[in-house]
Amino acid sequence: MDQKHIRNFSIIAHIDHGKSTLADRILELTQTVEKREMKDQILDSMDLERERGITIKLNAVQLRYHAKNGEDYLFHLIDTPGHVDFSYEVSRSLAACDGAILVVDAAQGVQAQTLANVYLALENDLEIIPVINKIDLPSAQPEVVKKEIEDLIGLDCSNAVEISAKTGKNVDQVLEAIVHDLPAPSGDPQAPLQALVFDSLYDSYRGVIAFVSIKNGTIKPHDTIRFMATGAEYEVLEVGVHTPKEVTESQLNTGDVGWISAAIKNIEDVRVGDTITNANQPADQPLQGYREMNPMVYCGLYPVDNARYDDLKEALEKLKLNDASLHFEPETSQALGFGFRCGFLGLLHMDVVEERLEREYNLQLIATSPSVIYHVYKTDGTMEPIDNPSALPPAQKINRIEEPYVRAEILVPNEYVGPMMELCQKKRGEYVDLQVLDDIRMQLVYELPLSEIIFDFFDKMKSATKGYASLDYELIGYRPSNLVKMDILLNGQVVDALSTIVYKDFAFNRGNAMAIKLKELIPRQQFEIPVQAAIGGKVIARTNIKALRKNVLAKCYGGDISRKKKLLEKQKEGKKRMKMVGSVEIPQEAFMAVLSMDDD
Numbered sequence: 001m002d003q004k005h006i007r008n009f010s011i012i013a014h015i016d017h018g019k020s021t022l023a024d025r026i027l028e029l030t031q032t033v034e035k036r037e038m039k040d041q042i043l044d045s046m047d048l049e050r051e052r053g054i055t056i057k058l059n060a061v062q063l064r065y066h067a068k069n070g071e072d073y074l075f076h077l078i079d080t081p082g083h084v085d086f087s088y089e090v091s092r093s094l095a096a097c098d099g100a101i102l103v104v105d106a107a108q109g110v111q112a113q114t115l116a117n118v119y120l121a122l123e124n125d126l127e128i129i130p131v132i133n134k135i136d137l138p139s140a141q142p143e144v145v146k147k148e149i150e151d152l153i154g155l156d157c158s159n160a161v162e163i164s165a166k167t168g169k170n171v172d173q174v175l176e177a178i179v180h181d182l183p184a185p186s187g188d189p190q191a192p193l194q195a196l197v198f199d200s201l202y203d204s205y206r207g208v209i210a211f212v213s214i215k216n217g218t219i220k221p222h223d224t225i226r227f228m229a230t231g232a233e234y235e236v237l238e239v240g241v242h243t244p245k246e247v248t249e250s251q252l253n254t255g256d257v258g259w260i261s262a263a264i265k266n267i268e269d270v271r272v273g274d275t276i277t278n279a280n281q282p283a284d285q286p287l288q289g290y291r292e293m294n295p296m297v298y299c300g301l302y303p304v305d306n307a308r309y310d311d312l313k314e315a316l317e318k319l320k321l322n323d324a325s326l327h328f329e330p331e332t333s334q335a336l337g338f339g340f341r342c343g344f345l346g347l348l349h350m351d352v353v354e355e356r357l358e359r360e361y362n363l364q365l366i367a368t369s370p371s372v373i374y375h376v377y378k379t380d381g382t383m384e385p386i387d388n389p390s391a392l393p394p395a396q397k398i399n400r401i402e403e404p405y406v407r408a409e410i411l412v413p414n415e416y417v418g419p420m421m422e423l424c425q426k427k428r429g430e431y432v433d434l435q436v437l438d439d440i441r442m443q444l445v446y447e448l449p450l451s452e453i454i455f456d457f458f459d460k461m462k463s464a465t466k467g468y469a470s471l472d473y474e475l476i477g478y479r480p481s482n483l484v485k486m487d488i489l490l491n492g493q494v495v496d497a498l499s500t501i502v503y504k505d506f507a508f509n510r511g512n513a514m515a516i517k518l519k520e521l522i523p524r525q526q527f528e529i530p531v532q533a534a535i536g537g538k539v540i541a542r543t544n545i546k547a548l549r550k551n552v553l554a555k556c557y558g559g560d561i562s563r564k565k566k567l568l569e570k571q572k573e574g575k576k577r578m579k580m581v582g583s584v585e586i587p588q589e590a591f592m593a594v595l596s597m598d599d600d
């Protein structure tokens with residue numbers, strides 16, 4: 001198809017405003033997917049996505065649309081995730097497009113990530129079409145929401161389409177708007193090849209598959225390609241698109257969005273954000289990459305079975321291909337043995353990676369409690385970044401510790417401004433600004449320590465505002481804080497994987513809460529186990545896990561051997577996620593105790 005009839009676009013929205021549902025309707029209307037093959041949210045191909053009902057990975061599909069002007073168009077739709085943890089993926093997918101459909105919930109209106117995503121789209125020079133979704137809801141107020149979009153974002157909404165992605169109402173008008181209001185790709189087919197790598201995955205037969213958006217030139221099998229950042233060269237074996245089924249093509253042209261396979265066995269050669277060019281006729285410059293996102297949260301990941309260390313390493317390498325924001329390096333723990341220190345964009349990202357490792361690579365893992373990166377200034381004048389509390393130098397060698405701060409913008413209905421400010425204050429927030437947005441909402445700006453945001457801030461915010469507030473934040477730098485390392489001792493021994501860095505004024509409460517939580521989580525054993533929280537060798541909290549009195553098998557009367565077996569099986573299941581530390585068996589949940597503690 002000629003370039004004028006191609007449209008490359010993303011759908012952007014705040015979480016749950018209906019991106020995936022709209023994508024489903026578009027696939028149906030363009031008959032990209034046969035009705036009987038249609039399952040809900042077909043673009044969410046990962047099981048995990050379907051179960052959690054959120055979009056994690058971006059996906060690109062090619063669609064054919066017969067427009068009302070009688071002409072045929074080729075669309076490339078790139079789906080994007082909505083959760084704040086995954087904004088990196090959003091900026092990746094936007095770099096591959098020329099336009100974006102902005103979906104706004106007609107009942108909820110503009111939310112924090114609506115704004116954040118619009119800014120990302122504007123940074124990428126995309127044309128934006130506003131679409132008001134969920135007009136079937138009784139609480140829908142499309143006119144109010146349109147005015148909000150005009151006032152807050154400055155987008156003209158006089159032609160904004162009002163749709164229900166659920167019922168399909170007016171979705172055809174969205175397709176027409178894509179044809180008429182979004183630009184065709186502007187690249188030059190005669191120019192040297194420049195293809196933006198916006199994603200990749202590892203296939204055990206074909207090696208690394210790169211997902212690309214062809215900005216200039218063309219690419220076909222037998223071409224020799226060069227990855228401009230790494231310099232690696234390969235001969236192309238196959239090229240193609242997703243419809244969403246994988247389809248092989250003879251060539252990808254300027255404006256196409258598709259995949260390339262070239263028997264790439266070395267995972268390191270392919271970097272998301274890199275530009276592919278033709279080695280025989282190379283482009284002078286790579287395309288502008290996009291902002292690299294740095295991990296904000298770190299934790300240790302250890303195989304439950306130490307013998308599977310190499311499997312974990314391989315799994316992490318493969319996962320990283322498909323998830324450029326994941327970082328990892330080897331680490332050892334006295335308590336847990338050999339594992340990896342891994343960096344994530346946020347807690348949801350951490351959760352998702354852990355679950356993917358377990359499901360897709362069949363690994364059993366223990367994750368240690370998450371931590372941000374602290375800047376530790378030592379008395380010898382040097383600074384050491386610390387993302388693992390157990391690596392903190394002894395107190396006498398520390399001059400000061402600085403921790404990362406974020407600027408948080410919170411959109412909150414008027415009646416919840418009070419409770420929201422109280423929460424921010426409690427989380428060591430510093431008030432910056434409060435602005436009236438419209439008749440019913442305000443925008444609250446606070447500067448807060450990142451460590452307070454990542455743990456249970458979202459949950460607390462939800463309960464303080466009945467779920468009506470939304471949050472977006474960005475890192476603004478480091479500030480000195482009064483922080484100390486809190487150790488946990490089990491049976492008199494420090495368990496390094498349970499150490500945390502805490503704000504000194506909170507230490508006493510946290511130590512107590514932690515000891516109580518561990519008592520709940522660690523099963524009773526043959527002997528009594530003292531649980532202590534300590535700072536610099538001084539115990540600040542203590543409790544005991546009582547010894548087990550009865551043999552569990554005693555519960556099964558006499559001879560029923562099959563029941564006995566079943567019980568033992570069950571115990572074994574439960575034990576899989578346990579780790580022997582010294583003489584104490586610790587379950588996975590215990591390492592995450594900091595997350596579920598209540599300070600109050």
Ligand SMILES: Nc1nc2c(ncn2[C@@H]2O[C@H](COP(=O)(O)OP(=O)(O)OP(=O)(O)O)[C@@H](O)[C@H]2O)c(=O)[nH]1
Pocket residue numbers: 013014015016017018019020021022053054055081082083133134135136137163164165166167
């Ligand atoms: N009533 C109504 N519900 C809708 C409509 N569109 C989507 N929903 C519902 O809203 C919820 C969220 O929709 P999704 O399409 O998963 O939202 P999303 O924006 O893709 O969410 P993430 O992928 O997690 O960012 C689902 O329960 C949908 O069924 C609509 O037009 N009307």
